[in-house]
Amino acid sequence: MKDIIKAEQRYKEMRDDAPSDLKSPINTILKHLSLAKTEIIESEGKFNG
Incomplete structure (x- = not known):
């Protein structure tokens, strides 16, 4: 997650x-990084909760 x-x-x-x-391609990369963070947070919640 830190990475x-x-x-x-x-x-x-x-x-x-x-x-x-x-700027548009960089925004796309940022969007994908944000989605990855969301998936990690959601998966941690499933395992911990």
Whole structure:
């Protein structure tokens, strides 16, 4: 999970400095990282609860 958060932070920083044609692909990557975090949180809840 920490790796996903680190990657998310790096991509957010890259997005801020990226040319406009790269912002959409970076946003797609960020969306997938967010979905991965959600799945991890949900699966942890299933195992712990």
